[in-house]
Amino acid sequence: MEIFDVTIIGGGPAGLYAAFYSGLRELKVKIIEGQPYFGGKMQLYPDKVVWDVGGQPPTLACKLLDQIIRQGLTFNPTLCLNEKITSIEKQEDVFIARSDKGEHFSKTIILAIGGGMFSPQRLTIFENHLENVHYTLKAPSFYKDKRITVSGKGISVFDWANALADVAQKVTIIISEGQEKIPAELLKQLTEKAVDIFDHSTIAHAEMNDNNRIISLRCDSKEKSTTHQVDEVLINLGYDRDFTLLRNCQLPIQTVENSYIDGQPNGTTSVPGLFAIGDIIKHNAKLNLITGAFQDAANTVNELTQFIDPKARKTAMVSTHNTVFKERNKEIRRKLN
């Protein structure tokens, strides 16, 4: 039985920074993410420009995320992707986190599960996996010179179409609602970019090729039927959030509004040794931002290091003076000079 110092559940910004900071504190770390990729909610807005991360120039979220992931992997933590943790229990001094893939043993646990596991609501006629149907937006370069259909509900559909119209060959919107709630300025931009909007319409039929890709879509409204050739289809119907873990957990974790963990700025919860960081935690000083997640992670890792070893330093040595970077700094200086 391999016992880790810390097992981090959730690979969003909070969990990834906790993995980095735990490495800085020379802890043995495992990070478990339910999705097949890291990034958490940042995967929902890769094309957006993020301005509010201290010291960073305005950056595309996908680029910032790439850096956050790389930083999270600096000290080679053990990685488990595509593994949803469904329960945690404690036997003597060891936590056991369980999924349908197995068991993980750890002296401490960090819950960095954000708003729970989110999964996109699927369009009924696309229930099976199709190669060119997407529920999150990839980096804009993926759509360059392609014919895109965006469908779903709400302003996000229009927002996505507007972002893609700058790079795509053709963008078409199909929505069942009207356009009344869409800001006039956004509609004006879409008209200028020659985006076709079919409102009060639904996707009624998809023609497939042998590679499990949709090649055309039939769109029906009360008045007419139209057919659109497509390269990629984007669906935005909103997201379901899954809190199975909090519901199943036998440990006395205190929750707020049944969806958040009642915790402290140093990450401690009602269960000694089990910590919570990022968007899942609620307390008066909580900041639901990427930088808030980073601060939670650093505070918590310092706290849990002392939980494991009460004689350990209270905080990590600052990175500029931390000897764990000695060898890597030589390489970085060589590159910079």
Ligand SMILES: Cc1cc2nc3c(=O)[nH]c(=O)nc-3n(C[C@H](O)[C@H](O)[C@H](O)COP(=O)(O)OP(=O)(O)OC[C@H]3O[C@@H](n4cnc5c(N)ncnc54)[C@H](O)[C@@H]3O)c2cc1C
């Ligand atoms: C549209 C949008 C725009 C935003 N814009 C900004 C911005 O401009 N600037 C800013 O600072 N912040 C922004 N935010 C907020 C920021 O993205 C969040 O504060 C941040 O992602 C929180 O990180 P987290 O790691 O706590 O949670 P999340 O990012 O939600 O990550 C949690 C991870 O845990 C995983 N997980 C959950 N349950 C389990 C389980 N049982 N087992 C395994 N894994 C599990 C999830 O799959 C997910 O990957 C934005 C958020 C949204 C939604």
